[in-house]
Amino acid sequence: MATKATIEPNARVVLEYTLRDADDDVLDASDAEDGEPIVYVHGYGMLVPGLEKALAGLSVGDEKDVVIPPEEGFGERDEELVLEIDRAEMPRPASVAVGDELVAESPDGEEAIMRVVEVKADAVVLDGNHPLAGETLRYSVVVRDVRPATEEEIEEAASAFEEAAEAWEPHDHEANGASELVQLGRAPAGSKKLQN
Numbered sequence: 001m002a003t004k005a006t007i008e009p010n011a012r013v014v015l016e017y018t019l020r021d022a023d024d025d026v027l028d029a030s031d032a033e034d035g036e037p038i039v040y041v042h043g044y045g046m047l048v049p050g051l052e053k054a055l056a057g058l059s060v061g062d063e064k065d066v067v068i069p070p071e072e073g074f075g076e077r078d079e080e081l082v083l084e085i086d087r088a089e090m091p092r093p094a095s096v097a098v099g100d101e102l103v104a105e106s107p108d109g110e111e112a113i114m115r116v117v118e119v120k121a122d123a124v125v126l127d128g129n130h131p132l133a134g135e136t137l138r139y140s141v142v143v144r145d146v147r148p149a150t151e152e153e154i155e156e157a158a159s160a161f162e163e164a165a166e167a168w169e170p171h172d173h174e175a176n177g178a179s180e181l182v183q184l185g186r187a188p189a190g191s192k193k194l195q196n
Contacts, residue, residue, distance in 0.1 A: 004059040005146040009043030014145035041157035074130040081128035
């Protein structure tokens, strides 16, 4: 009798999941209207570290509840990633709204995703923390499929791992078309004249 495949490095895994916060509110689920199962290759940091560790050794049909502290999830909040900039420096100052996401570039050329968390008369507050930073996460997972990953899947996982070393992907990229680039640290020429 063949042994059941277990979750180990280079296994391709399909998971159904429900993600709740510490107050038991559902944040995300594979059975939500636009949800889908997580499909990933184990061992490449495609999941938050605490979840990936907790899944090792499971096989098809296994169910598990996992509580993940912030340091094993999306990290602690860093208040240094919350900035206030002149509204005139935004790509579309008149239509900026809470929840907008944009790509910001620091003076040393690093890019980061920033979310608009507050809009004032002449300024905008941006937050570079992941929306779930500082949260204790509660995953309920069901393993639906485990098999050895193909070489192609392993190569994709490895290259995605390198690209995603620090970035997190905003969900509504497709909806807004191209991301707006905001230069942080150097004001665009002439932006001071623009008063709303």
